[in-house]
Amino acid sequence: QLQLQESGPGLVKPSETLSLTCSVSGGSISSTAYYWGWIRQPPGKGLEWIGSIFYSGRTYYSPSLKSRVTISVDTSRNQFSLNLDSVTAADTAVYYCARRRASALDCWGQGTLVTVSS
Amino acid sequence: QSALTQPASVSGSPGQSITISCTGTSSDVGAFDFVSWYQQRPGTAPKLMIYEVSNRPSGISNRFSGSKSDNTASLTISGLQAQDEADYYCSSYTGSNNHLFGGGTKLTVL
Numbered sequence: 357q358l359q360l361q362e363s364g365p366g367l368v369k370p371s372e373t374l375s376l377t378c379s380v381s382g383g384s385i386s387s388t389a390y391y392w393g394w395i396r397q398p399p400g401k402g403l404e405w406i407g408s409i410f411y412s413g414r415t416y417y418s419p420s421l422k423s424r425v426t427i428s429v430d431t432s433r434n435q436f437s438l439n440l441d442s443v444t445a446a447d448t449a450v451y452y453c454a455r456r457r458a459s460a461l462d463c464w465g466q467g468t469l470v471t472v473s474s
Numbered sequence: 475q476s477a478l479t480q481p482a483s484v485s486g487s488p489g490q491s492i493t494i495s496c497t498g499t500s501s502d503v504g505a506f507d508f509v510s511w512y513q514q515r516p517g518t519a520p521k522l523m524i525y526e527v528s529n530r531p532s533g534i535s536n537r538f539s540g541s542k543s544d545n546t547a548s549l550t551i552s553g554l555q556a557q558d559e560a561d562y563y564c565s566s567y568t569g570s571n572n573h574l575f576g577g578g579t580k581l582t583v584l
Contacts, residue, residue, distance in 0.1 A: 391571070402477065402578040403512075403520065403563050408571065416571035452519055459508035459567045460525035467519050 358383040360453050360465035368447075368472050374440040378453030378465060385434045386411040391456040394427060394438045396449040397467070404449075408456055409436055443472045478503065478564055478576035485582040491552040494579045496564030497545060502574055504545035508567035511540060511549045514578075515560045523562075524549060551581075559583045 364376035378392070385392060393408035407417035409427045417425050426439040440447060450469050454461040479497040486492040496503065496511075503509055509527045512520035522531050524540035527547060537552045547566070551558055564576040 395575075403565075403575040405565075405573045405575060418572060458526065459506070459573070460510040460522055461512070461520070461565075462522050462525070462531060464519040464521070 358455065358463050360455065360463060362451060362453050362465045362468040364468065364470070366469060366471060368443055368470060369474050370444055370472055371442055374438070374443050374447060374451075374470055374472070376438045376451055376453075376468065376470070378436050378438075380434045380436075380455075383455075385429065385436065386431050389457065391416075392429065392436045393454050393456045393461060395452045395454060395461070396447075397452070398446075398449045406438065406440075406451075445472050448472045478566060478574055480562075480564060480576040480579045482577070483580045483582065485584055486551075486554045487584045488554050488556065490554050491550060492554060492581065493551075494549045494562055494564075494581070496547040496549070496566075496576045498547075498566050498574070499545055502545075502566040502568045503542065503547050505569070506567045507542065509540070509542055509547040510565045511538075512563045512565065513558075513560045514563065520563060554583055556583050 359381045361379045368374045391408040394406040409415045424441045429436040448471050450467040452467045453465045455463040507527050511524040513523050514520040527542045528540040539550045541548050562579045
């Protein structure tokens with residue numbers, strides 16, 4: 357059974373870089389059938405699409421975050437990662453990683469809360 | 475890109491049917507048959523309920539159904555049960571491998 361698990365610091369200072377990793381188990385991140393994505397949810401608010409990556413390294417980013425986001429993949433470790441630069445309090449959110457099959461996110465990690473504060 | 479438009483809340487009694495709408499534009503919902511719906515219970519990750527407008531993943535009850543007309547997609551839940559109480563989000567493909575979510579709808583089972 358496929359499982360995704362987010363990891364990374366729960367607290368990031370303003371203007372610094374938020375870095376998270378998603379570890380995939382029970383399946384290969386190198387499958388040609390899937391993309392791998394990041395989604396976030398500010399406390400008490402709705403979901404926001406951040407971007408996705410294919411195992412080859414091809415990336416696709418939300419236009420609203422494109423200037424600050426980098427998503428990368430490490431097929432040897434079956435992981436993919438998110439970097440978000442120059443964070444502010446508005447970037448405080450639960451960050452989810454998920455598997456994308458065609459247009460739908462069919463398997464999600466449990467999410468990790470990242471707070472931006474000094 | 476603005477979020478897709480969903481009602482903030484809907485409610486219904488056990489056994490009834492409810493419908494949640496998701497309105498976009500001719501560039502997203504109206505352009506592609508790639509609308510999906512997610513259920514999110516408090517403190518948990520979203521769960522895929524409907525994909526490609528009207529398809530149910532394995533294990534999802536047939537009480538959940540989806541449809542689309544022009545720029546508006548809809549999720550219908552029939553035979554409401556207490557366990558259906560949750561937030562529901564729609565999502566649409568917008569082209570160039572990007573996606574857009576709706577603002578979410580809180581379903582209350584009375």
